[in-house]
Amino acid sequence: MPQIVVTIDGKTYRMACAEGEEQHLETLAADVDGKIAELRGSFGQIGDLRLTVMAAIMATDQLHEARRRLAELQARLDADVTARAAGEAGEATTREEFARTLDETAASIERISAKLAGGQ
Template sequence: MPQIVVTIDGKTYRMACAEGEEQHLETLAADVDGKIAELRGSFGQIGDLRLTVMAAIMATDQLHEARRRLQDLEARADADMTSRAAGEASEGAARDEYARSLEETAASIERISAKLAGAQ
């Protein structure tokens, strides 16, 4: 199992990860480091633990917002699929009605043609 060393808030941490996940873990650690640096810039020296907790809360808030947006998009996609299916069913019914009307018209024309042919 690969191990990498990441730096967060000036401290180094050795971490294990799955094969091929090294870059991803480094990117995540850099994101956490950036959040802590952002908070430190806003609030100054308020304690490492408090900064870490605040960064975790910020990350969790972003995750919740992303999940909410995903659920909204999934609901919208489901509604679109339902609407599309209803539209297709309606189109099918309209085509059936048009075909039925066309058949009735053709039958009427045939009856009229037969009457005209018999009258001559």
């Protein structure tokens, strides 16, 4: 299992990850480091633990918002798929009715033609 070293808030941490996940873990650690730096810039020296907890809450809030947005988009997609399926079903019904009407009209024309041909 690969191990990498990341730096967060000036402290280094050795971490294990799955094969091929090294760059992803480094990116995540850089994001956490950025959040802590942002908080430190806003609040000053309020304690490492408090900064870490605030950064975790910020990240969790962003995750929560992303999940909420994803659920909203999924609901819209589901509604669109349902509406499209209903529309396609309606179109199929309309085509069937048109074909039936056309068949009935053709039969009527044939009957009229037969009567006209028989009357001559």
